[in-house]
Amino acid sequence: MIEFRLDRSSGLPPYLQLVTQVQEAIRMGWLRAGDRLPTVREVVTSATVNANTVAKAYRELALIGLVEARPGAGTFVCGSLGTADAATMARLRGRLVRWVEASRAAGLEDDDVRALLNSVLTGLDSSTGVA
């Protein structure tokens, strides 16, 4: 069962954090079609957030088609966000874990690591500057 963690200081709206975490869990294969999400009321108590906020997140996931709400029964995963096969994912994850360890050993904080990945993904290069 997925467990939500809300970062109140991130600036990202709580309901979007919930949406993102479900998407990531599906991406990572932690949630699969048929799995049940925690009930709105469970999230309310575990994440100290308002029921409407959770409902909004679930509804948005339902609109995207990732999730299906069955009143009286719960909310169930019904879509997928395709990544690679399990073996490939494990290999990539292993390489990434080692790279993160090296980065941390070099003194990088998590935010530095994220910034670095961000710059690589957006094609920004240290030689050209930012443009």
Added chain:
Amino acid sequence: MIEFRLDRSSGLPPYLQLVTQVQEAIRMGWLRAGDRLPTVREVVTSATVNANTVAKAYRELALIGLVEARPGAGTFVCGSLGTADAATMARLRGRLVRWVEASRAAGLEDDDVRALLNSVLTGLDSSTGVA
């Protein structure tokens, strides 16, 4: 000179996106103490954003102490976000670039890549589930 990019659909408030981008540029070494940020007016035209929004972002950066506004002259970087030395950074970046290439070759989207890094940074593992 840093060039800002706003993602209207990210959910993150524009002014926070500006703040983040300056921080990342400093982290990456693209901006150093003494460098001038673009004027509010320049950002307004290049990023189609309201002047108040840019001013708010600069004010926030000044509060953190990363930036200093010199009336009449502009806004200048005056702090740093320590990472590693240039050589180490280049090496780490090189490894990361190759890893990203491998990930993309395996069919991963940018969001998949970010989710994967996120899960590694937060210590979440595919074997343990989400907790």
Added chain:
Amino acid sequence: MIEFRLDRSSGLPPYLQLVTQVQEAIRMGWLRAGDRLPTVREVVTSATVNANTVAKAYRELALIGLVEARPGAGTFVCGSLGTADAATMARLRGRLVRWVEASRAAGLEDDDVRALLNSVLTGLDSSTGVA
């Protein structure tokens, strides 16, 4: 400018009525890309509905991609629901108007007319019954 009409006794949630009416207006060509929807607060006063309800409807339209919300500016149509060309639509509408007139002359109420269309669209036939 579209004007909303809410039917409190229809059983359809008010926010869905708003969504539907915008969709229909776009379908009919009454609203086109670039047109502005009434502000949330305008709808609140004209349709005696809560601001959150209107916001929910607008947000749903934005998620579908039919509409774009520009904070501080308003909500604007940015998608289309393709029907036929204007001439064809006018011809079809003309035939339908005459058919409706004939139906009403025969004593049919609006609900009868809708039921008839419904049965034709769903392929139900008077000879086979309902199955």
Added chain:
Amino acid sequence: MIEFRLDRSSGLPPYLQLVTQVQEAIRMGWLRAGDRLPTVREVVTSATVNANTVAKAYRELALIGLVEARPGAGTFVCGSLGTADAATMARLRGRLVRWVEASRAAGLEDDDVRALLNSVLTGLDSSTGVA
């Protein structure tokens, strides 16, 4: 015997869909006074809906006076929703069928067709806009 079809994504509460379908069947002449509705249990199995939901729909129909529950025997149609005589109805239906065929040939979807009828019934005209 009427066969119910529930559209889970329509936003209309299931019990109201059942009510509407009985009304439409009566309007169309598929159900007449004395006809028996399927038992609650039959509907439950055929339409994958909860018994309470069916019971609620039947109760609603009884309140309107369209239906009568005879304990131990079943639920029977006992009212009518007057339309025209059979011959007129057949003629109108025939014209409508041809019109729908023309509309579909022109590329209209069912929702387009419904929107068009709606606009004609409510007296909205493409020339006057929406008011």
Added chain:
DNA sequence: GTGGTCTAGACCACC
């Protein structure tokens, strides 16, 4: 002034 989000609490529909 614009839309967006969050909270609170109520009621409904469904299982």
Added chain:
DNA sequence: GTGGTCTAGACCACT
């Protein structure tokens, strides 16, 4: 018990 909607009112971000 489940999710869904509506209301009310507050605060935020943006133009």
